[in-house]
Amino acid sequence: MDPAREKEALLHEIEKLLAYGGSEPDINPALLEYLDREALRSIRDRLAERTSTLKEEDREWLAKFRKEE
Numbered sequence: 001m002d003p004a005r006e007k008e009a010l011l012h013e014i015e016k017l018l019a020y021g022g023s024e025p026d027i028n029p030a031l032l033e034y035l036d037r038e039a040l041r042s043i044r045d046r047l048a049e050r051t052s053t054l055k056e057e058d059r060e061w062l063a064k065f066r067k068e069e
């Protein structure tokens with residue numbers, strides 16, 4: 001993939017991950033544009049790991065909620 005396109009795709013993925021759960025981002029999205037692709041990949045991977053954990057917590061909460069009904 002073209003480096004510029006890969007960076008754009010990484011930025012888009014990071015923005016989506018930052019928006020998960022409606023919380024305020026830990027990283028100013030404007031600053032992300034100045035990072036290289038390796039740094040962006042690392043940020044994306046850490047955010048994806050965090051959101052997958054949150055999704056698991058959401059599933060557990062939902063399972064408890066369904067049991068209470």
